[in-house]
Amino acid sequence: MRQSTANDIIRLRDLSAGYEGRPVLNHVDLRIGAGEFVGIVGPSGSGKTTLMKVLLGAVDVYGGEALVDGRSVSPRHRPSVGYVPQLETIDWNFPATVEEVVLMGRAMQSGPWPWPRRADRADMARLLERLGMVPFRRQHIRNLSGGQQQRVFLARALIRNPRLLLLDEPTSGVDIKTRDDILHLLVDLNREGVTVVLSTHELNAVAAHLPRVVCINKGVVADGRPADVFTTEVLRRTYGGEMVVVKQEGMTLVADSPHLFDELATPVIARPEVPV
Amino acid sequence: MFGIDVTEPLQFDFFRNAILAATMVGALTGLVGVFVVLRRMSYIGHGMSHSVFGGAVVGYVAGFNFYVAAGLWGFLSALLINQTTRRRQIGADAAIGIVTTASFALGVALISRASSITRNFDAALFGNLLGVSRTDLWVIAGVLVFTIAVVFFFYKQLLFLTFDVDVAPIYGVPAGWIDSLFALVLAATIIASIRIMGVTLIAASLVIPPVIARLLTDRFAVMLVLSTVLGALVAFVGMFVSYHADIASGASIVLLSAALFVLAIAGVTVRNWLRFGHPVLATRELTSAESKALFD
Numbered sequence: 279m280r281q282s283t284a285n286d287i288i289r290l291r292d293l294s295a296g297y298e299g300r301p302v303l304n305h306v307d308l309r310i311g312a313g314e315f316v317g318i319v320g321p322s323g324s325g326k327t328t329l330m331k332v333l334l335g336a337v338d339v340y341g342g343e344a345l346v347d348g349r350s351v352s353p354r355h356r357p358s359v360g361y362v363p364q365l366e367t368i369d370w371n372f373p374a375t376v377e378e379v380v381l382m383g384r385a386m387q388s389g390p391w392p393w394p395r396r397a398d399r400a401d402m403a404r405l406l407e408r409l410g411m412v413p414f415r416r417q418h419i420r421n422l423s424g425g426q427q428q429r430v431f432l433a434r435a436l437i438r439n440p441r442l443l444l445l446d447e448p449t450s451g452v453d454i455k456t457r458d459d460i461l462h463l464l465v466d467l468n469r470e471g472v473t474v475v476l477s478t479h480e481l482n483a484v485a486a487h488l489p490r491v492v493c494i495n496k497g498v499v500a501d502g503r504p505a506d507v508f509t510t511e512v513l514r515r516t517y518g519g520e521m522v523v524v525k526q527e528g529m530t531l532v533a534d535s536p537h538l539f540d541e542l543a544t545p546v547i548a549r550p551e552v553p554v
Numbered sequence: 555m556f557g558i559d560v561t562e563p564l565q566f567d568f569f570r571n572a573i574l575a576a577t578m579v580g581a582l583t584g585l586v587g588v589f590v591v592l593r594r595m596s597y598i599g600h601g602m603s604h605s606v607f608g609g610a611v612v613g614y615v616a617g618f619n620f621y622v623a624a625g626l627w628g629f630l631s632a633l634l635i636n637q638t639t640r641r642r643q644i645g646a647d648a649a650i651g652i653v654t655t656a657s658f659a660l661g662v663a664l665i666s667r668a669s670s671i672t673r674n675f676d677a678a679l680f681g682n683l684l685g686v687s688r689t690d691l692w693v694i695a696g697v698l699v700f701t702i703a704v705v706f707f708f709y710k711q712l713l714f715l716t717f718d719v720d721v722a723p724i725y726g727v728p729a730g731w732i733d734s735l736f737a738l739v740l741a742a743t744i745i746a747s748i749r750i751m752g753v754t755l756i757a758a759s760l761v762i763p764p765v766i767a768r769l770l771t772d773r774f775a776v777m778l779v780l781s782t783v784l785g786a787l788v789a790f791v792g793m794f795v796s797y798h799a800d801i802a803s804g805a806s807i808v809l810l811s812a813a814l815f816v817l818a819i820a821g822v823t824v825r826n827w828l829r830f831g832h833p834v835l836a837t838r839e840l841t842s843a844e845s846k847a848l849f850d
Contacts, residue, residue: 334724353723361724372592372717373774382717385710386726392709392775418772438725 287312287442287473288333292342295332301340302328304497310475312441315468317488318477321517324495326477327364330444333475334361346442360435360472362445365427370420376430377402377415383437398437405433409463425456432463443467445476449484457483481508481532505530563797571691572683576789576803578694579747582701583756584763584785586743588778589736591764592716597647598635599760601654602744603753605631608657610748611664621693621745628741631657633734683750683793683803690749697746701739705778708732713774755804762811763788766818788814 288310296302303325310316318326331337332344335356343350346357360383380402381394388398406412409429414422419430428448435443445464449457461484468474478484485491486504493499493507493516500512508530513521524531563569583599590599606628613623634653705712711732714722723729747756767781792807799806 336720336724356724356726358726361721363718363721367718367720369717373768373772373777374713374717375773378713378774379717382710382714382722383725385714385722388710390707392706 285312286310286345287314287347288475289345290332290342291345293332293339293344294341295328295337295339295344297328297337299338299340302337302496303332303494305342306494306497308492308498308501310473312473313468313471314490315465315474315488316476316490316492317485318475318492318494319479319481319485319516320494320499322479324516325497326494327446329494330361330446330475330477333357333442333444334359357442358438358440360438360440360443362428362431362435362443362448364446364450365424365431366450368419368427368431372419374419375416376406376411376419376422379419379430380405380433380437383434387438401437402433405436409433423456424452425459428452428456428460429463432460436467440472442473442475445474447477447479449478449480454483461487486530486532508532558798560794560798563794568684568686569793569797571686571688572803573790573793575686575691575694575750576683576793576807577786578691578698579750580759580763580789580792580807581782581786582694582698582743583747583751583759584767584781584783585701585705585778586740587760587762587764587785588767588781589712589716590740590760591768595650596757596761598650598740599744600757601635601650602628602631602740603748603756604658605654606657606741606744606748607753608659608661611661615664624745624748625741627657628745629738632737632741635737683796686750694746694750697742701743704735704739708735712736717774751804751807755808758808758811759785759789762808762815766811766815769818769822784814 286309288308290306290308293306293308294301294304295306302323306329318329320326328337332339333346333351335351335353337353339352345351346359349355349357351357381388381398384394384398384401388395394402403412406415409432411426411429411433414426419427422430432445432448435445443464448460448464452460457480464474464476476484486508488504490502491504491507492501493512495516495518499516500507505525508523510521510523513519513523513532522533524533564573587599590596606624609627609631610620610624612627613620616623631653635649711722711727714725714727715729715732719729743760744756747759751759763785764777764781766784767777771777771780788811789807792810793803795801795810796803796806
């Protein structure tokens with residue numbers, strides 16, 4: 279387990295949290311320092327999204343404590359962080375353009391008038407420029423590619439100038455090139471001092487390239503560098519199944535257990551030749 | 555035109571009051587309906603009007619003013635629906651069904667106990683534009699101004715909350731407070747409209763103009779304006795149709811809206827057919843620059 283650093287931006291102490299009285303996470307202890315880039319991995323239902331929501335003050339805490347930037351987090355005390363939800367949760371038929379979605383990030387800061395302030399427009403233009411989205415600013419969000427849609431919601435999070443950026447499966451459902459672009463963008467943001475925490479299902483394509491990975495399954499199973507964390511034992515405890523870990527030339531690769539395919543393949547291989 | 559003096563009904567006081575009331579109600583339901591449709595709560599207009607009817611009967615029996623009784627009842631119903639909906643096991647449609655039909659049934663039960671009060675609620679059930687009073691006009695105007703003010707000053711919060719109900723509170727939007735405000739606006743809209751449109755037709759005036767507007771635009775702000783204008787326009791024209799065709803005004807307005815909806819859907823389908831070579835509803839082609847940026 280990672281030891282405390284002097285400048286933790288996230289600190290969970292013996293935290294239990296969930297929904298409607300049912301805990302999803304139990305007795306979680308976790309520290310993440312300012313400026314870190316951390317991936318959260320685990321099977322479906324392991325509590326990845328719940329962990330994100332704890333940090334956003336969006337779920338009920340049943341025990342322990344969650345601190346973001348030194349302040350206790352709860353539904354009544356939400357921290358000012360950037361959050362990019364899973365794109366699957368978005369209503370793509372809603373009548374909203376790229377500009378309208380990005381400016382939602384300033385909904386509570388930009389005064390009482392329905393139109394954005396000049397400063398909000400300038401910040402939005404700067405962000406869209408950086409993300410390469412200027413040509414699409416007046417487009418309906420449904421008419422964008424998966425990577426562009428992800429950038430729109432990233433821009434909505436970044437317009438708040440957050441120190442902490444939380445992304446729930448940001449590379450889910452996008453192609454390899456787009457995934458690469460998104461990760462490079464996040465690395466750039468991280469280099470500028472933004473703490474990045476993302477959840478992902480992709481062990482090889484995403485998690486293995488991150489400086490730090492936290493494996494969870496209702497609680498923290500392991501925490502550290504991918505090379506140290508991705509072991510057969512840890513992955514078995516995290517995912518409940520056999521996985522093969524291959525380490526070669528500084529790379530760590532995780533493969534599913536081939537047993538199932540062996541069973542399927544055996545009868546075919548064993549089939550006797552039929553004379554023609 | 556065709557030997558008909560279209561402006562003829564304007565010489566009557568009752569018609570001038572009625573057309574003013576109908577136009578304001580059309581604008582009001584068009585505006586509020588945008589949020590109702592986008593929150594996928596179209597059924598709420600139908601349910602709330604039934605609920606308010608129950609409240610009005612209870613108020614009448616207890617000797618309260620119609621607007622006070624119906625208003626209080628409607629607001630409480632809306633809050634109750636909101637709270638019931640938030641329980642994960644119960645969907646919004648089921649919550650609306652339970653709360654509003656129970657309220658309507660209470661009204662029906664009270665009426666069946668005292669048959670003498672039935673006639674007073676004919677207007678609430680089927681709408682009665684001929685009996686629009688000064689008080690009605692002031693109430694409708696007040697609710698319209700209040701609603702426009704709410705949408706104007708809480709535009710960004712309402713937009714965010716309607717678009718992304720889970721993330722908006724994370725970004726600081728006071729969801730509970732805004733939801734309560736919207737419940738108040740919705741209840742006030744139903745109450746202001748009930749005597750004009752009638753319980754049975756309010757839902758249509760809340761749903762059809764926003765749906766037509768959605769077919770015509772991809773921008774939220776434009777949809778708000780378009781739906782409001784369409785609602786008012788259809789009500790205005792529908793009143794003249796009602797007078798000249800001698801049909802009930804509520805029905806005339808709703809039928810005109812429905813005809814406009816069919817025209818809009820046909821127009822969008824034909825437009826997309828011409829563009830894409832096949833009928834695609836409510837979408838559009840990317841420009842070549844956009845396609846290049848997307849796929850190169």
